[in-house]
Amino acid sequence: MGHPPLEFSDCYSDSPDFRERLKCYENELEKTNKFLKDVIKDGNNVINAIKEYSLGVQKFSQTLQSFQFDFIGDTLTDDEMNIGESTAALNLIGLVFRSYFLGFICLLVFQERRKKFEKESEKYYSQLDKHMNLSSKKKETQLHEADELLDKEHQAFYESSVEYVYQIQQVQDRKKFDVVEPVLAFLQSILTLNNLTVEMTQDFLPYKQELQLSLQNTRNHFESTREEMEELMKRMKGSTQICIRHSQQATMEGYLYVQEKWALGVSWIKYYCKYFKDNKQFIMMPVEQKTGTKQTTAHLTLKSCVRRKTDSTDKRFCFDIETNERCSPVLLQAISEVNRKQWMEAMDGKEPVMDLNDIGFKFVRKCINFAIYLSLSLSVFICPPLSVDPKCPADVDFNSTDMDIKTITSALKFYLRSLSEPLMTYSLHGELILAAKSENLDYRLGAVHSLVYKLPERNREMLELLIKHLVSVCSHSSENLMTVSNMGVIFGPTLMRAEEETVAAMLDIKFQNIVMEILIEGYSKVRHAPVYLCIYSIFIQAKCSDRKQVFVQSQSQNAHPVSTPAFSLQFLSVNSLQNDSHHQHHHLIAI
Known part of the structure; x- marks a missing residue:
C-alpha cells in the first residue's frame, strides 16, 4: 500500500494529519525492521545448519581418513582437499551475509532521530503552553524576550522535524534495494555452495538478472533524487518566509487555544482548527501533541468574527467568533499577532464596536x-478592565463583589473607545483641532462651543452627561488629583480621534486634550451662553486683530430641538473681513 509523501512545509504547521502520515511511515518501518530480524534469524539458522552439515562431512571425512588403505603415493586427492576447505567457504558466506545486513541495520538508526524529534516536539509545545499563559500586563521587554525564546524553540523543533522527515524517507526508499540485494546474494551463495544442478541454476538466472536490473534502476532513481532532496532540505531550513501548505480547500488552519468555561472556573484547551470559507465551516479538533493521536472533532458554522480588545482580557492575541450551534461567543487565542490577523482575514473579522x-x-x-472617579489617582485608567458585551453593556452588575472602582472605570473608557465613531465624530475632528490651535482664548471657546452644537443630538447628550460629571470630579482635584489637565490627557484620545492613523494625527493628540480642557473649564459658558454671543465674540476678536473672516450662516428654528440654540457656527472661512463686511454687520444687527 502506498503512502502519501511527507512535505517539508508540513513540518512547520505540524498538523494532526501530518502526524498521522508520519505514523504510517513509522509503522511501515517497524514492520520492515521486524521482517529483517526474522530474515536474519532464519538466515543464521540456515548458516548454522550448513555449518553442522560441514562439520558432519568433516567428521565423516576424518573417519574415512582414519582408516588407512594401502595406496601408492603420499598426497591427498583434490576432492579430499575440497572437503577440508568447505568450512572456510561456509564461513565466508556467513561473513558476506552479515556484512550486507549490517549496512541496512545502520540505516535503521532512525529511532535515534525519532527520539530527538519527539524530544524537540515536547519541548516546543511545552514552551508554547507557557507562552500562551503570559499575561498582557507584563513588561514589554519580558514579552519580547518570551517571543524570541518561543521563536528559537520553534526553529529548533522545525529543523529537527525536517531532518526526521528526510531521514525516514531515505530509509523508506533505501529498503527497496538494501533488503532484497543481500537476500539475493545469500541465495546465490547457497546455490553455489550446494552445487545445484545446472537446470536449477539456469532457471534462477533470468529472475536474478531481472531482479538485478530492477535493483540497479531503483538505486539510480534514488541517487538522482537524493541530492535534490538535500538541497530542498537546506533551503527549507534557512527560509525566512515559510509557506504553510493547507489541506485541500481549507482557507485557514492551525493551532488555537479555546476558552472552556466550567463550574469552578475556566481553562484554555488547545485545538487544531480548520476554516472553510465557502460554507463557513469551522472545525475544531482537540489534540495532544503526540504522534498518531486523533480525537473527536466539533463542526461549527461561523456567523461572525470580532477581534477581542487587548485590554478586555489578560490573554494576548484573542478574538471572538459567533456560531449557529452555540448560544454564546467562542473566545479563541492565536499563537501570535500575525497568526490572529491571518485568522481574522480568513473569517472576514471585524474590529469591536459599540x-x-x-x-x-x-x-x-x-x-x-457608582462614583467611579472619586478619590482615584491617574493610575486607575490603566488598570485591568471589565469585559463589556458590545450588544448589552448595560447588563453589567456593578454590585457584584468582584467589581471594584478601577474595573468599572476601565469599562467606561472601553465602551467610549469602542464606539463605531468617536463621540466628537470624524467630520468635526479637523475643525475642533483648528479651533484648539488658535492663539486667542476667546476664539477657542466660541469656536468649540459652536462646533459642539453641530454634533448629532445623541452625541451631544452623551457629551453633556460626561462633561458635567468630569467638572464635578475636577472640583475635588485637591483630594483625587484629577485636574482639568489630567482629564484632558485621559479623555482627549478617548472622545476624539482622526479617521486615519497618521503621523500628523499623532501630533494632534495634544490639541485633542486642549479641546477637552476647553469643554470642562468652559462648561457653564458652553451649556448656558447663547451661541450668538460666542459668534459675536469671535467676530469682534477677529476684527480687532485683523484676522480672517468668520462666515455665519443661520439655521432655522425648526432644524433643532427646543433645547438647541437657534444659531450655530457652520464653518470658519479663509476670506478677509473686508470682502463682506456689510453682510456681516447686517447679520449681527439682525441677531
Missing part, C-alpha cells in the same frame, strides 16, 4: 452613579 443607544446611556449613567 452603539450609542439607550443601552449605552444606561451603562454610562450606571458608571457615573
Whole structure:
C-alpha cells in the first residue's frame, strides 16, 4: 500500500494529519525492521545448519581418513582437499551475509532521530503552553524576550522535524534495494555452495538478472533524487518566509487555544482548527501533541468574527467568533499577532464596536452613579478592565463583589473607545483641532462651543452627561488629583480621534486634550451662553486683530430641538473681513 509523501512545509504547521502520515511511515518501518530480524534469524539458522552439515562431512571425512588403505603415493586427492576447505567457504558466506545486513541495520538508526524529534516536539509545545499563559500586563521587554525564546524553540523543533522527515524517507526508499540485494546474494551463495544442478541454476538466472536490473534502476532513481532532496532540505531550513501548505480547500488552519468555561472556573484547551470559507465551516479538533493521536472533532458554522480588545482580557492575541450551534461567543487565542490577523482575514473579522443607544446611556449613567472617579489617582485608567458585551453593556452588575472602582472605570473608557465613531465624530475632528490651535482664548471657546452644537443630538447628550460629571470630579482635584489637565490627557484620545492613523494625527493628540480642557473649564459658558454671543465674540476678536473672516450662516428654528440654540457656527472661512463686511454687520444687527 502506498503512502502519501511527507512535505517539508508540513513540518512547520505540524498538523494532526501530518502526524498521522508520519505514523504510517513509522509503522511501515517497524514492520520492515521486524521482517529483517526474522530474515536474519532464519538466515543464521540456515548458516548454522550448513555449518553442522560441514562439520558432519568433516567428521565423516576424518573417519574415512582414519582408516588407512594401502595406496601408492603420499598426497591427498583434490576432492579430499575440497572437503577440508568447505568450512572456510561456509564461513565466508556467513561473513558476506552479515556484512550486507549490517549496512541496512545502520540505516535503521532512525529511532535515534525519532527520539530527538519527539524530544524537540515536547519541548516546543511545552514552551508554547507557557507562552500562551503570559499575561498582557507584563513588561514589554519580558514579552519580547518570551517571543524570541518561543521563536528559537520553534526553529529548533522545525529543523529537527525536517531532518526526521528526510531521514525516514531515505530509509523508506533505501529498503527497496538494501533488503532484497543481500537476500539475493545469500541465495546465490547457497546455490553455489550446494552445487545445484545446472537446470536449477539456469532457471534462477533470468529472475536474478531481472531482479538485478530492477535493483540497479531503483538505486539510480534514488541517487538522482537524493541530492535534490538535500538541497530542498537546506533551503527549507534557512527560509525566512515559510509557506504553510493547507489541506485541500481549507482557507485557514492551525493551532488555537479555546476558552472552556466550567463550574469552578475556566481553562484554555488547545485545538487544531480548520476554516472553510465557502460554507463557513469551522472545525475544531482537540489534540495532544503526540504522534498518531486523533480525537473527536466539533463542526461549527461561523456567523461572525470580532477581534477581542487587548485590554478586555489578560490573554494576548484573542478574538471572538459567533456560531449557529452555540448560544454564546467562542473566545479563541492565536499563537501570535500575525497568526490572529491571518485568522481574522480568513473569517472576514471585524474590529469591536459599540452603539450609542439607550443601552449605552444606561451603562454610562450606571458608571457615573457608582462614583467611579472619586478619590482615584491617574493610575486607575490603566488598570485591568471589565469585559463589556458590545450588544448589552448595560447588563453589567456593578454590585457584584468582584467589581471594584478601577474595573468599572476601565469599562467606561472601553465602551467610549469602542464606539463605531468617536463621540466628537470624524467630520468635526479637523475643525475642533483648528479651533484648539488658535492663539486667542476667546476664539477657542466660541469656536468649540459652536462646533459642539453641530454634533448629532445623541452625541451631544452623551457629551453633556460626561462633561458635567468630569467638572464635578475636577472640583475635588485637591483630594483625587484629577485636574482639568489630567482629564484632558485621559479623555482627549478617548472622545476624539482622526479617521486615519497618521503621523500628523499623532501630533494632534495634544490639541485633542486642549479641546477637552476647553469643554470642562468652559462648561457653564458652553451649556448656558447663547451661541450668538460666542459668534459675536469671535467676530469682534477677529476684527480687532485683523484676522480672517468668520462666515455665519443661520439655521432655522425648526432644524433643532427646543433645547438647541437657534444659531450655530457652520464653518470658519479663509476670506478677509473686508470682502463682506456689510453682510456681516447686517447679520449681527439682525441677531
